[in-house]
Amino acid sequence: MSAREAVLKRIRMSLKVTDDENRKRTVAARLTEPPRGVIPARSQVDHDKRIALFVAMAEKAAATTERLASTDAIPQAVARYLRDRNLPAAIRHGDDPILSALTWDGTQLRVGHGAAADSDTAALSRATVGIAETGSLVLLSGRDNPTTLNFMPEAHIVVLRASDIVGDLETAWGRLRHIAGRGRLPRNVNLITGPSRSGDIQQTMLMGAHGPRDLHILVVG
Amino acid sequence: MDVRTPHFKDNARGAMADASLQEALTHIRRGFIDKRARAVDALPEFEALRDSSKAIKDHTLAHLDLYLEAFIERAEAAGSVVHIAETAADARDTIIGICREAGAKRITKGKSMISEEIDLNTHLAEAGFVPVETDLGEYIVQLRNETPSHIIAPAVHVTRDRIEQDFREKHRGLDPDRDLSDPKELLAEARTMLRGEYLAADVGLTGANFLIAETGSSVIVTNEGNGDLTQTLAPVHIVLASLDKLVPTLEDASQILRLLGRSATGQDMTVYTTFSTGPRRADDPDGPAACHVVILDNGRSSMLGTDYQDMLRCIRCGACMNHCPVYHEIGGHAYGWVYPGPMGAVLTPALVGVDQGGHLPNASTLCGRCEEVCPMKIPLPGMMRSWRRDEFERHLSPATVRWGLGVWAFFARRPRLYQAATRLAMRILGNLGARRGHLRRLPLAGGWTAERDLPAPAGATFQEQWAERERRR
Numbered sequence: 001m002s003a004r005e006a007v008l009k010r011i012r013m014s015l016k017v018t019d020d021e022n023r024k025r026t027v028a029a030r031l032t033e034p035p036r037g038v039i040p041a042r043s044q045v046d047h048d049k050r051i052a053l054f055v056a057m058a059e060k061a062a063a064t065t066e067r068l069a070s071t072d073a074i075p076q077a078v079a080r081y082l083r084d085r086n087l088p089a090a091i092r093h094g095d096d097p098i099l100s101a102l103t104w105d106g107t108q109l110r111v112g113h114g115a116a117a118d119s120d121t122a123a124l125s126r127a128t129v130g131i132a133e134t135g136s137l138v139l140l141s142g143r144d145n146p147t148t149l150n151f152m153p154e155a156h157i158v159v160l161r162a163s164d165i166v167g168d169l170e171t172a173w174g175r176l177r178h179i180a181g182r183g184r185l186p187r188n189v190n191l192i193t194g195p196s197r198s199g200d201i202q203q204t205m206l207m208g209a210h211g212p213r214d215l216h217i218l219v220v221g
Numbered sequence: 222m223d224v225r226t227p228h229f230k231d232n233a234r235g236a237m238a239d240a241s242l243q244e245a246l247t248h249i250r251r252g253f254i255d256k257r258a259r260a261v262d263a264l265p266e267f268e269a270l271r272d273s274s275k276a277i278k279d280h281t282l283a284h285l286d287l288y289l290e291a292f293i294e295r296a297e298a299a300g301s302v303v304h305i306a307e308t309a310a311d312a313r314d315t316i317i318g319i320c321r322e323a324g325a326k327r328i329t330k331g332k333s334m335i336s337e338e339i340d341l342n343t344h345l346a347e348a349g350f351v352p353v354e355t356d357l358g359e360y361i362v363q364l365r366n367e368t369p370s371h372i373i374a375p376a377v378h379v380t381r382d383r384i385e386q387d388f389r390e391k392h393r394g395l396d397p398d399r400d401l402s403d404p405k406e407l408l409a410e411a412r413t414m415l416r417g418e419y420l421a422a423d424v425g426l427t428g429a430n431f432l433i434a435e436t437g438s439s440v441i442v443t444n445e446g447n448g449d450l451t452q453t454l455a456p457v458h459i460v461l462a463s464l465d466k467l468v469p470t471l472e473d474a475s476q477i478l479r480l481l482g483r484s485a486t487g488q489d490m491t492v493y494t495t496f497s498t499g500p501r502r503a504d505d506p507d508g509p510a511a512c513h514v515v516i517l518d519n520g521r522s523s524m525l526g527t528d529y530q531d532m533l534r535c536i537r538c539g540a541c542m543n544h545c546p547v548y549h550e551i552g553g554h555a556y557g558w559v560y561p562g563p564m565g566a567v568l569t570p571a572l573v574g575v576d577q578g579g580h581l582p583n584a585s586t587l588c589g590r591c592e593e594v595c596p597m598k599i600p601l602p603g604m605m606r607s608w609r610r611d612e613f614e615r616h617l618s619p620a621t622v623r624w625g626l627g628v629w630a631f632f633a634r635r636p637r638l639y640q641a642a643t644r645l646a647m648r649i650l651g652n653l654g655a656r657r658g659h660l661r662r663l664p665l666a667g668g669w670t671a672e673r674d675l676p677a678p679a680g681a682t683f684q685e686q687w688a689e690r691e692r693r694r
Contacts, residue, residue, distance in 0.1 A: 030470065198408060
């Protein structure tokens with residue numbers, strides 16, 4: 001008997017059950033129609049309040065935010081942010097259609113493409129969804145927004161369309177199922193809430209552990 | 222890891238005499254208790270989420286075989302290789318096999334309590350590999366050749382001064398006059414040291430906070446981002462998780478995530494919550510080329526259907542130990558195995574046997590704070606009582622305890638004799654303590670009175686006083 005069979009058998013013995021049709025139907029039903037559970041009321045608000053809540057929660061988690069009228073304003077906002085933080089005039093991003101369409105001519109920034117290298121100091125990504133309840137960003141792995149960009153550089157700048165901000169995590173899953181298909185996810189779904197930190201030295205939170213020291217969110221539209 | 226739990230009493234005595242440990246333990250209140258209370262108070266739905274999350278885990282455990290099958294099917298469809306390990310040795314052999322196959326040398330590791338449970342680092346090193354812990358707390362503990370003393374704050378027992386000493390001693394080749402007085406400088410130095418490790422690693426191993434049956438995903442929750450660099454930069458990702466990490470769906474994980482950060486560190490949401498499903502896809506520019514998921518049983522399937530099944534709801538937030546008066550006094554190492562605090566006092570006997578772990582459920586005043594703060598509503602004090610009963614029934618309790626309980630039971634079953642004996646005892650103790658109002662020494666209870674005085678009894682038993690009151694009415 002394989003380990004898999006042995007463990008399954010032992011679970012059934014301990015629970016005093018068999019893999020009967022009733023139990024299978026219960027499980028299949030939950031997997032295809034997941035119940036939503038308890039959703040905090042504070043996230044169930046209209047569009048404008050949702051954006052305000054997202055910004056407030058992201059800032060509570062020590063991210064910084066900036067509101068832009070359109071995607072055209074992104075390159076200048078990125079250049080300004082790097083200059084203000086005294087960071088090198090260089091940025092890297094993936095093949096995301098919104099980011100690929102940007103023109104950087106007026107910024108004097110060095111623009112790289114693709115996955116992050118250890119020498120990168122700042123990266124630009126686009127979040128697929130923002131979650132107002134906690135101020136979290138949802139980033140998906142792939143060519144459009146390589147995962148290493150989220151973690152390796154010291155500064156991470158993330159573009160989020162205001163129309164992509166949802167109230168709660170459960171609504172975000174609904175959107176991802178629409179994009180990736182039911183029961184499937186890309187290699188990584190990264191929920192990011194503020195910049196990296198550690199509380200491991202005397203239980204005091206210090207910013208900038210292994211990931212970015214700064215997380216800046218550009219809310220567009 | 223050796224089970225040192227049978228030496229619990231000596232361990233605890235040593236811990237209470239350790240000045241550096243006692244200083245380190247003072248950070249628990251500010252670091253955990255107050256922050257948790259603020260976060261919980263700020264979420265009106267917290268109680269409703271506790272009920273909802275408990276129901277999710279109870280449902281999952283009742284259908285664990287089927288959710289395990291669903292997880293395996295979905296994870297394999299996404300390209301992961303799933304390995305089921307019945308014992309700690311099986312899990313170690315599987316992982317060592319994967320590392321050999323990959324031609325690996327250096328193995329970076331995200332935080333995993335299951336890795337501690339199976340003593341993975343020792344075995345990896347013996348097999349010729351170099352395991353490197355990347356969570357800052359775990360890294361400090363590894364530098365010191367120690368084990369974690371807390372499930373979410375592994376180095377909670379180490380003061381800043383000691384960490385500075387360790388870094389100066391172990392980080393060779395750096396300027397010996399560098400300033401490390403600020404904790405920020407310690408963090409920056411660890412960041413630099415570990416960045417090289419991520420890039421050089423052949424295998425990255427992480428634990429899992431959840432395994433999601435719906436998608437075949439594993440989930441890790443970290444504040445540092447170390448788990449993400451570990452699993453993204455190495456060519457092979459190994460997930461090591463125990464059976465009880467399964468939940469049915471993304472929605473179910475979301476319910477529990479709302480409790481986890483708040484209960485652990487008082488954060489509404491931990492910084493990085495990462496869902497990983499299979500290896501990198503064909504046109505992904507980064508991520509591991511292979512993904513293995515090792516699921517460990519190690520006795521958990523046998524806990525189902527017993528008095529201890531509820532323990533499998535545990536999400537390892539650490540709230541129980543953060544609020545435990547015993548943990549506050551002795552820290553985590555005194556517990557003698559992997560899991561300290563109230564959750565360890567229940568889980569340790571289940572995993573290593575009550576014959577070895579029996580001291581732990583006895584080292585509790587059953588004050589109930591752990592159950593009050595447990596996000597998953599695990600009846601920890603009740604289960605500690607069950608272990609005491611099991612221990613007694615299996616004749617494992619020490620002779621003096623059994624003798625004492627035997628004497629008490631003899632009198633308790635004979636009410637008249639019981640009343641006569643207690644009457645006599647109260648008279649004598651009442652007289653002895655009448656002058657001072659307290660007793661400094663008691664026969665057979667020298668250990669107890671060494672630290673405190675016993676207030677003198679009133680001279681009559683409760684039953685006598687009650688009867689007297691009734692008469693006067």
